[in-house]
Amino acid sequence: MAGRTLRIGFLMDPLPGIDIAKDTTFVLMLEAQRRGHEIFYLAPADLAVRRGGAESQLWPAQVRNQRGDHFTLGESRRQPLASLDALFLRKDPPFDLGFFFDTQIVSLAGANPLLVNDPRGLREANEKLYALRFPEVVPESLVTADTKLLREFMAELGGEMIIKPLDGCGGAGVFHLRTGDRNLNAILETATAGGRRLMAQRYVPEVRNGDKRIILIAGEPRGAVLRVPTEDESRSNFHVGGTARKSALSTRDREICARIGPQLVRDGLILVGIDVIGDWLTEINVTSPTGVQEINTLDGVCLEAEMLDWVERHV
Numbered sequence: 001m002a003g004r005t006l007r008i009g010f011l012m013d014p015l016p017g018i019d020i021a022k023d024t025t026f027v028l029m030l031e032a033q034r035r036g037h038e039i040f041y042l043a044p045a046d047l048a049v050r051r052g053g054a055e056s057q058l059w060p061a062q063v064r065n066q067r068g069d070h071f072t073l074g075e076s077r078r079q080p081l082a083s084l085d086a087l088f089l090r091k092d093p094p095f096d097l098g099f100f101f102d103t104q105i106v107s108l109a110g111a112n113p114l115l116v117n118d119p120r121g122l123r124e125a126n127e128k129l130y131a132l133r134f135p136e137v138v139p140e141s142l143v144t145a146d147t148k149l150l151r152e153f154m155a156e157l158g159g160e161m162i163i164k165p166l167d168g169c170g171g172a173g174v175f176h177l178r179t180g181d182r183n184l185n186a187i188l189e190t191a192t193a194g195g196r197r198l199m200a201q202r203y204v205p206e207v208r209n210g211d212k213r214i215i216l217i218a219g220e221p222r223g224a225v226l227r228v229p230t231e232d233e234s235r236s237n238f239h240v241g242g243t244a245r246k247s248a249l250s251t252r253d254r255e256i257c258a259r260i261g262p263q264l265v266r267d268g269l270i271l272v273g274i275d276v277i278g279d280w281l282t283e284i285n286v287t288s289p290t291g292v293q294e295i296n297t298l299d300g301v302c303l304e305a306e307m308l309d310w311v312e313r314h315v
Contacts, residue, residue, distance in 0.1 A: 081109035093169035118268020206278030213291040219261030223295035246298040
């Protein structure tokens, strides 16, 4: 609600350890503070349920864009989550059992606060599997723990594929496999050890030109950044050396967003980052997607302001 001071919480990883030059949650906090809203830091360990209601320690926070001295916390008080107007659920992936319980607890808050993203959507939207709801825009894919099926699938694809764990993030556990690699069987056996399922996908060679991160707000694409891998890497994630380059949204990008956007909104997934390689959607990131600061810098925009506009309209 524009013009009204809101109480906005951020359930997130430890505030002291964030990289303020890249962290999306941090710029959301800065923008909320700039608008005069009260902001609060919540640690997942502080969540509790009492008398059927969700509550937490709420730490009043002040943030500033100053490396090494980027926040100050006031004295915390244990309060119902319903005392907040909005709450951003921004814990970094992977989505583990602890975060699953966090979303269950937050769901007990009732009608307040406004939750971004919705806990039910977060539980439903595994970064890899959720994308398979839209098979027409996703590369040929297989999900299995069966190494025989994986080898057969690679042969069907012409002897080349990507594998990745369903619970991985940031490029961890991603392998580019080719027929003839003497390590192939060992990699598949190790990756599926203990019955662990993998996602295998057709290798999209356009990844050498970059993996595009597109930020969507309420189902609409608001900006993109191309993450270009180094010469000796098949992964383009920023933390493994990928370089950020300016990128416009192509016609195909907009087609993909138009296909998935309405479902994202229905599932309460308002702030989302998708990954597109060439003409294909490869992942849908809903827990704490990055890329906002890079897009802001390259395009001269302020995506966090658009996100706060949405919150103010919907509280």
